[in-house]
Amino acid sequence: MARRNRGSRGKIILVAGGAGFVGSHLCSALLGAGNRVICLDSYLTGSPANLSSLQDNPYFTVIEQDVCDEIEIxxxxxxxxxxxxxxxxxxxxxxxIHTMMTSVTGTGNLLRLAERHRAVFLQASTSEIxxxxxxxxxxEDYWGHVNxxxxxxxxxxxxxxxxxxxxDSLRAGNVDVRVARIFNTYGPYMQPNDGRIVSNFIVQALRNEPLTIYGNGEQTRSFCYVSDLVEGLIRLMNRxxxxxxxxxxxxxxxxxxxxxxxxxxxxxATASTIVHAPLPPDDPKRRRPDIARARTLLDWQPKVPLQDGLSHTIAWFQSALAKQRTVRRPGRSRRRPQQPVLSQDL
Structure with missing residues (x-):
C-alpha cells in the first residue's frame, strides 16, 4: 500500500485501547516522538478524561469503536x-464472555487490519498467561499453570x-508481530475503582478506609511504573x-x-489500618518476571524504583480525588462511594 507524504512527521500509528491506563500514556509518548496517532477505544474501561491533554493535538484522532467489530481505517x-x-x-x-471475545475476535480483527496495511503489530499480552x-x-519459555x-x-x-x-500470523508470513508479556504496572490515570492492588491501597488510604489484603499478604508481585513499561513497548515495536x-x-x-x-x-497521613479477607480463587502466590530477554534484545530495564513511582502515583490520586469532590453538585447527597471490588492482581 502506498504511503502518503507526511512531511516531517513520523509514523502513522493505531493504538487500540488507547484511552485506557497504559494506552493513554503510550499515545502521549508516541505523539511526543513526532508520530501521528489514532486512538481506537470503546470506553468500556478506558476514559475520555485520560486523553484530555491530547485532544487539541492536530496529529491525534480518536475513534470510538469496539475491536470486536470489523475495523476500517x-x-x-x-x-x-x-x-x-x-x-x-x-x-x-x-x-x-465479552472479555474472551475481545482477546480472540478483537485481536483477529486487528491482525487483519495490520495485514491489509502491512503494518507492524504489537500484542499487549500479560503475565496472567x-x-x-x-x-x-x-x-518466556514457561508454558504456565492456568485454570x-x-x-x-x-x-x-x-x-x-x-x-x-x-x-500463527507471524509464522504464516502475514503480519510482523511482536508480543509483550506485561507484568503488574501502576501509575497516574489508573481508575480509582478498577480493583488493582496499587490503586486499591492508595485510594483506601486517602479515604481513611482499611487496606484490604487477601490471604496472609505473603503472596508476591513485581510493580513496574508506567513510563518504564511504555518505553519497553516502543522498543519492542521498533526492534x-x-x-x-x-x-x-x-x-x-x-x-x-x-x-x-x-x-x-x-x-x-491516614487513619487506615490493615484488614484481611479470604484469598480469591486462582490468585497467583508468586510473580516476578525474568527480563533477561528484554535486556538483551531491547537494551531495556526499568528505571523507576517503587518508592518514587508510588510517590508520583499518590500525588496524582490526591489530585484526582479532590477534583471528584469539587464536581459534586451542591445540595445533593454525598453518599459514600461503594467499596471497590478488590484484587491482589495487576
Missing part, C-alpha cells in the same frame, strides 16, 4: 498496538489464545529484526502484598 498505517482488553479482575470478570506459576521467576475453567480464565485463556493467533517470540516486560523487584500496603501507609 482510511489512512495508511505503519504500526498497530493492541492494548484493547479490560486488565483488572473486576473489569474483565464483569462480562467474561503464566497463571499461578510453578516456576519462579517466570521466563482454564476458573473465574479468571476469560482473561488468562483469552490472552493465551490471542498469542496463538499472533504467532529489528523481529524477536520471534514473546518478551517479558516488568520490574523484577519482588514485594509481598503486605510490604506494599505498609509502604503505602508510610507515605500517606
Amino acid at each position: 482510511d489512512e495508511p498505517l505503519d504500526c498497530v498496538y493492541n492494548l484493547a482488553c479490560p486488565a483488572s479482575p473486576p473489569s474483565y470478570q464483569a462480562d467474561p 503464566y497463571g499461578d506459576p510453578l516456576e519462579h521467576p517466570q521466563q 482454564c475453567t476458573g473465574p479468571r480464565a476469560c482473561y488468562d485463556e483469552g490472552k493465551r489464545a490471542a498469542e496463538a493467533l499472533c504467532f 529489528q529484526p523481529n524477536p520471534g517470540g514473546p518478551v517479558n516486560l516488568g520490574n523484577p523487584g519482588e514485594f509481598t502484598v503486605i510490604e506494599l500496603a505498609e509502604l503505602v501507609l508510610s507515605k500517606i
